Amino acid sequence: MTDNIMQSSAKSCRRGPSRLSFICTVRNKSYISMTTNNSGGCFNFQQHVLHASTSITARHPAQRHLPFSQPLRSLSRADHPLETPPHSQPNLHPRRLPIHPEINSVIFSEELIQARVAELGRLIGQDYQRSDLLVLGVLKGAFMFTTDLVRHIYPYPASMEVDFFKASSYGAGTTSSGVVQLDSSFKKEGVRDKHVLLVEDIIDTGHTLSRLVALMEEAGAASVRVAALLDKKARRRIPFQADYTGFECPDEFIVGYGIDYAEKYRNLPYIGSVKEEFIKHD
Ligand SMILES: O=P(O)(O)OC[C@H]1O[C@H](OP(=O)(O)OP(=O)(O)O)[C@H](O)[C@@H]1O
Ligand code: HPA
Incomplete structure (x- = not known):
C-alpha cells in the first residue's frame, strides 16, 4: 500500500468550508481520498489521517522519468514546467525525500502544513x-x-x-x-x-x-x-x-x-x- 502511494502523483487537493480532502491517483488508477475536519480557526487534526497523508508524496512531472535517487539539482530550469497553482489552492510541492532517520514519526505532513x-x-x-x-x-x-x-x-x-x-x-x-x-x-x-x-x-x-x-x-x-x-x-x-x-x-x-x-x-x-x-x- 505504502509503495503504491509513494509511486502516486497528487492530482488535486480540495478545500471546503468544513473539510479538506487529498485525492491521489495511484499507479493502478485507483483513487484515495482522505478528509480531515476543519473547525473554525483551529484545524483539529486526526492522527491517522495525518500519518496517511504524510505518505502522499508526489514526484515533480519533470522527475517522472528519473530514478528516485537522482538529485533535483541536476534538473535544468527547462525541465520544470512553469505551472502556477491558482492562489486558492494549497501549494503542493511534489517531492519524495526520505523521512529523516532521526525522526520518530511525522505529525504534520508537508502537504497538510x-x-x-x-x-x-x-x-x-x-x-x-x-x-x-x-x-x-x-x-x-x-x-x-x-x-x-x-x-x-x-x-x-x-x-x-x-x-x-x-x-x-x-x-x-x-x-x-x-x-x-x-x-x-x-x-x-x-x-x-x-x-x-x-x-x-x-x-x-x-x-x-x-x-x-x-x-x-x-x-x-x-x-x-x-x-x-x-x-x-x-x-x-x-x-x-x-x-x-x-x-x-x-x-x-x-x-x-x-x-x-x-x-x-x-x-x-x-x-x-x-x-x-x-x-x-x-
Ligand atoms: O511558548 P514558549 O514556551 O515560550 O515556547 C515558544 C518559543 O520557543 C521556541 O523558540 P526557542 O526559544 O526555541 O528559539 P528558536 O525560535 O530560535 O528556536 C519557539 O520558536 C517559540 O518562540
Ligand atoms: O516542542 C517544541 N519543539 C521545539 N522547540 C520548542 N519550543 C517550544 N516548544 C517546542
Missing part, C-alpha cells in the same frame, strides 16, 4: 485588506512559516512590510528557561503606530508570546495580533490565545518546518518528533 498556511494567509488577508500591515517573524523558529505565510496573504493589505527579529528561551534543551532573550535586531521605533502581526512557529508555555505582545504594546504599535502555526495547549504556563492558529499540537517535543532541537532539524519540510535515542537528557 502548506494547505493550512494557505488558508491562514487568506484569513489574515481578509482581516487586513483595508489597513497597512507589518508582519514580524520571530526568529529562528518561525522563519519558514513566515516566508510561506506572507506569500498567501490575500487580499493584499493596503501596504505590507515583512521583518524579523530574534527571541529565544529554550537554548539547547527541551524545556523553557522562562526568560525570553531578545537580541538587538528589535527596534522599538520600527513598530510605532503600525498594525503588527507577530508570526510564531509554536506557543508552548506562552512565555515568549506574552512577553513579545507586551513589548509591541510598549513600543506603541497601533494593534498587535499573533499568528502561530502550532498551539501546544497542554504545556501552557501563562494563558495565551493566538488570533490565527494553524494546528493544535500534541504534548510532544516537536521539530521541523523551522522548529529545532539543539539547532537541528529546522530544514525538514514536515513536523515530527525526534527518536528518543537522539534526545540528550541531563
Whole structure:
C-alpha cells in the first residue's frame, strides 16, 4: 500500500468550508481520498489521517522519468514546467525525500502544513485588506512559516512590510528557561503606530508570546495580533490565545518546518518528533 502511494502523483487537493480532502491517483488508477475536519480557526487534526497523508508524496512531472535517487539539482530550469497553482489552492510541492532517520514519526505532513498556511494567509488577508500591515517573524523558529505565510496573504493589505527579529528561551534543551532573550535586531521605533502581526512557529508555555505582545504594546504599535502555526495547549504556563492558529499540537517535543532541537532539524519540510535515542537528557 505504502509503495503504491509513494509511486502516486497528487492530482488535486480540495478545500471546503468544513473539510479538506487529498485525492491521489495511484499507479493502478485507483483513487484515495482522505478528509480531515476543519473547525473554525483551529484545524483539529486526526492522527491517522495525518500519518496517511504524510505518505502522499508526489514526484515533480519533470522527475517522472528519473530514478528516485537522482538529485533535483541536476534538473535544468527547462525541465520544470512553469505551472502556477491558482492562489486558492494549497501549494503542493511534489517531492519524495526520505523521512529523516532521526525522526520518530511525522505529525504534520508537508502537504497538510502548506494547505493550512494557505488558508491562514487568506484569513489574515481578509482581516487586513483595508489597513497597512507589518508582519514580524520571530526568529529562528518561525522563519519558514513566515516566508510561506506572507506569500498567501490575500487580499493584499493596503501596504505590507515583512521583518524579523530574534527571541529565544529554550537554548539547547527541551524545556523553557522562562526568560525570553531578545537580541538587538528589535527596534522599538520600527513598530510605532503600525498594525503588527507577530508570526510564531509554536506557543508552548506562552512565555515568549506574552512577553513579545507586551513589548509591541510598549513600543506603541497601533494593534498587535499573533499568528502561530502550532498551539501546544497542554504545556501552557501563562494563558495565551493566538488570533490565527494553524494546528493544535500534541504534548510532544516537536521539530521541523523551522522548529529545532539543539539547532537541528529546522530544514525538514514536515513536523515530527525526534527518536528518543537522539534526545540528550541531563
Ligand atoms: O511558548 P514558549 O514556551 O515560550 O515556547 C515558544 C518559543 O520557543 C521556541 O523558540 P526557542 O526559544 O526555541 O528559539 P528558536 O525560535 O530560535 O528556536 C519557539 O520558536 C517559540 O518562540
Ligand atoms: O516542542 C517544541 N519543539 C521545539 N522547540 C520548542 N519550543 C517550544 N516548544 C517546542
